Amino acid sequence: MFVRRIVRIVASVLAVFALALCFASCAKSGTSEIDRYVPRPEGKIRLQFYLSNGEKGKRHINNWLNEFNVRYPDVSVEAEYTSIDLDYSVAVKAKTVGDVINIGADNAAYFEEYLLRLDAWTPFYGIDPDEVIPSIYKAGTVEGKLYAVPYEFDRVALRYNRDAVKAAGLEDPVKLDAKGEWTWEVFKDYCQRLTREDENGRSVGCSLKLGQGTVYLPFMEGFGGQWYDQFGDQHIRFASDEKVVYGIEEMISLVESNVCRFDNAGISSRIKETESRKAFEDYDPETETVFLDTDFRGFASAGNSYETKGADWDVVSMPAFPVKRVGVNSLAFAAYSGTRNADAAAALCLSLFTEWGQRSFNGPESGLVPNLKALVEEDYWRLPFPDSKTDPVNGKNYDAFTSYPEADICGFEQCRIPTEAADVIREYMLNLVPDVVNGSKDLHETLSKLEREANAAFEASNN
Numbered sequence: 001m002f003v004r005r006i007v008r009i010v011a012s013v014l015a016v017f018a019l020a021l022c023f024a025s026c027a028k029s030g031t032s033e034i035d036r037y038v039p040r041p042e043g044k045i046r047l048q049f050y051l052s053n054g055e056k057g058k059r060h061i062n063n064w065l066n067e068f069n070v071r072y073p074d075v076s077v078e079a080e081y082t083s084i085d086l087d088y089s090v091a092v093k094a095k096t097v098g099d100v101i102n103i104g105a106d107n108a109a110y111f112e113e114y115l116l117r118l119d120a121w122t123p124f125y126g127i128d129p130d131e132v133i134p135s136i137y138k139a140g141t142v143e144g145k146l147y148a149v150p151y152e153f154d155r156v157a158l159r160y161n162r163d164a165v166k167a168a169g170l171e172d173p174v175k176l177d178a179k180g181e182w183t184w185e186v187f188k189d190y191c192q193r194l195t196r197e198d199e200n201g202r203s204v205g206c207s208l209k210l211g212q213g214t215v216y217l218p219f220m221e222g223f224g225g226q227w228y229d230q231f232g233d234q235h236i237r238f239a240s241d242e243k244v245v246y247g248i249e250e251m252i253s254l255v256e257s258n259v260c261r262f263d264n265a266g267i268s269s270r271i272k273e274t275e276s277r278k279a280f281e282d283y284d285p286e287t288e289t290v291f292l293d294t295d296f297r298g299f300a301s302a303g304n305s306y307e308t309k310g311a312d313w314d315v316v317s318m319p320a321f322p323v324k325r326v327g328v329n330s331l332a333f334a335a336y337s338g339t340r341n342a343d344a345a346a347a348l349c350l351s352l353f354t355e356w357g358q359r360s361f362n363g364p365e366s367g368l369v370p371n372l373k374a375l376v377e378e379d380y381w382r383l384p385f386p387d388s389k390t391d392p393v394n395g396k397n398y399d400a401f402t403s404y405p406e407a408d409i410c411g412f413e414q415c416r417i418p419t420e421a422a423d424v425i426r427e428y429m430l431n432l433v434p435d436v437v438n439g440s441k442d443l444h445e446t447l448s449k450l451e452r453e454a455n456a457a458f459e460a461s462n463n
């Protein structure tokens with residue numbers, strides 16, 4: 001671990017050598033040399049982008065790069081599209097990695113030793129972190145330092161079958177949410193009422209990805225729990241904080257009551273089956289599963305599926321816990337620490353924390369939620385379906401992805417604790433719910449083991 005940290009520090013110093021000299025000069029002179037540092041973004045850089053949505057993805061990138069070129073005419077950006085998700089650790093060793101790379105914001109912690117620390121450039125490019133939605137800014141940080149720039153604001157919400165809610169005689173959850181009455185207790189009651197199998201058909205109340213941090217972390221904080229304390233004697237508290245335990249028990253209870261399908265889609269093939277998943281595995285997600293957790297990236301395709309099947313649908317915020325918490329994730333851009341053009345690479349990444357960068361990348365056809373506070377109320381990203389504000393009958397509740405942002409938390413443990421400890425938690429939480437529901441593990445014994453191992457990893461990371 002010590003060697004790894006030394007390598008990381010050396011790589012960063014080499015990458016920002018000119019900036020480091022300014023810091024050193026400032027310390028010697030007692031003057032603000034850092035204020036006089038002038039970045040020189042120029043020359044060529046290479047951008048590597050994992051292309052998952054074909055020509056549309058290319059248009060996003062081209063729109064952004066064209067606008068970047070207007071503001072930085074001395075920088076030439078070569079875009080390289082890949083059809084597979086790159087293993088950047090391999091690419092670094094092979095010396096084929098680009099100057100700027102596309103990663104999941106949660107991967108910043110894993111690639112940290114290969115990345116530039118971008119908050120060193122924010123003053124020079126006029127970036128105000130306070131203008132970025134806080135949970136999104138944190139999503140690109142590792143132990144408080146910015147290594148990746150999330151280019152979208154992707155909070156977890158619920159899509160739901162509005163026909164099924166109406167048929168059960170229940171009030172629309174969007175209306176409840178507007179009144180502040182869309183709570184966890186109400187959601188549980190809805191799931192009970194909406195799970196049925198009779199001569200008129202069948203349905204299950206919900207399907208949730210309870211093995212994913214963006215979903216389970218809010219449970220652990222939503223009932224007042226504090227699962228980590230970065231500076232205390234006991235950093236990780238899964239078993240010893242009774243409110244954290246209570247939140248986890250609420251997840252398990254929902255699955256055990258057979259009103260929730262434990263969903264492992266898109267998380268990991270290692271997640272074990274639960275009886276609830278087997279019971280509901282052939283249930284159609286649009287017509288027979290009422291509530292499903294979703295992010296904005298899947299919004300359009302899910303909506304098209306509902307409409308193809310003739311089902312009325314909408315989206316609503318996650319139900320409010322006693323302490324409001326909602327998980328947020330994002331894709332991001334980061335700069336390779338070995339780039340020979342750090343000023344230009346940092347400028348390209350950080351441009352996505354500007355209004356012009358957001359408008360060009362998340363423009364008229366992209367439909368990505370902007371990461372800046374000033375833009376979330378605008379309508380340019382509210383696509384492809386009508387907005388309920390202008391079309392109350394057919395429109396969709398886009399505010400589900402932006403409402404009460406003070407409740408949003410980064411859905412990745414490594415935003416707040418060392419990667420080594422986060423890895424322990426993620427490994428345990430992948431199978432915690434199915435293990436307990438299936439009776440193969442005891443909850444409190446498992447949480448105690450998780451706590452011990454995560455604390456040991458936390459302490460080792462500090463040595």
